[in-house]
């Protein structure tokens with residue numbers, strides 16, 4: 001039977017990790033998969049997370065099952081950061097733990113499909129796994145242009161989708177630090193988006209995978225909060241993989257907001273049933289440690305300070321690239337006002353291949369770079385190489 005399977009290409013982003021590891025050139029530069037790196041090129045465990053993990057080792061008395069919803073203490077502890085002072089919107093928001101942000105997105109689109117969503121509108125380019133997840137559950141993807149050539153968001157394309165949408169349509173939005181472009185909607189644009197959604201049957205699903213890596217924890221939540229204040233129902237997928245550095249431990253959550261608290265239980269029961277069938281229950285370790293971290297004022301302060309340092313470093317890299325002006329035919333100035341780990345460079349597949357083969361610089365074939373892979377020791381070489389292949 002299994003001979004019937006056609007071979008599948010490995011996920012291009014994950015394949016880059018192996019290609020980079022196999023390259024023995026000493027000055028290689030990894031701008032591929034989205035992990036934060038320090039100025040030394042390392043991705044250390046957050047000190048605050050280590051502190052929480054030590055505490056977890058001491059206080060955890062059982063590893064018995066929790067249930068498909070996972071650690072609800074973790075789920076609730078995150079809510080003020082995502083949703084603000086009234087973190088439950090008057091009891092209208094419920095949540096559950098998921099295996100990373102991918103698990104949250106997967107569950108979000110699966111429950112939306114079960115509720116009657118037949119099409120997902122999505123700004124492209126987007127994180128490649130969004131399309132892969134939709135294809136896997138056979139939900140139609142309707143693309144629209146996310147960005148304009150000047151490096152800002154194409155607001156009109158999104159508003160057009162929202163204003164002309166019908167029942168059964170959903171829109172998948174990036175809450176902040178758009179992956180792969182780094183191009184976020186401005187607060188004024190989010191105001192317009194929220195207003196349009198309020199008057200539209202289009203159902204919002206927001207993917208928040210990089211909170212705190214753009215402008216700040218509060219600032220990066222602006223769009224999500226504006227949309228949720230305007231609409232009767234929404235789903236919010238959340239990842240702690242980047243802002244707590246939990247990548248491989250897969251720490252995420254999915255939140256649902258309904259028009260009133262009494263409408264939540266049927267939705268939550270469907271989420272639990274879908275999660276049970278997909279992964280039964282999420283891995284506990286990271287969520288439990290994040291809960292302990294957020295329950296401890298000192299660890300929380302330490303985590304916020306580490307996140308501030310990360311964000312400041314990425315802003316510094318962006319400022320340096322923007323200050324360079326152009327590298328060959330590539331205008332780097334828009335990167336200065338974009339957000340998060342990623343930026344898209346207008347380079348061809350051949351130029352990406354030359355950067356890899358001639359300069360040991362690894363980036364996604366789409367032209368996406370992870371700006372956190374650049375630091376004081378390699379940024380000049382990167383700019384020079386980019387100029388050499390595009391000039």
Ligand code: LMR
Nearest residue numbers: 013032033034035127179
């Ligand atoms: C990325 O886009 O590089 C990250 O979100 C990692 C992943 O899972 O693709």
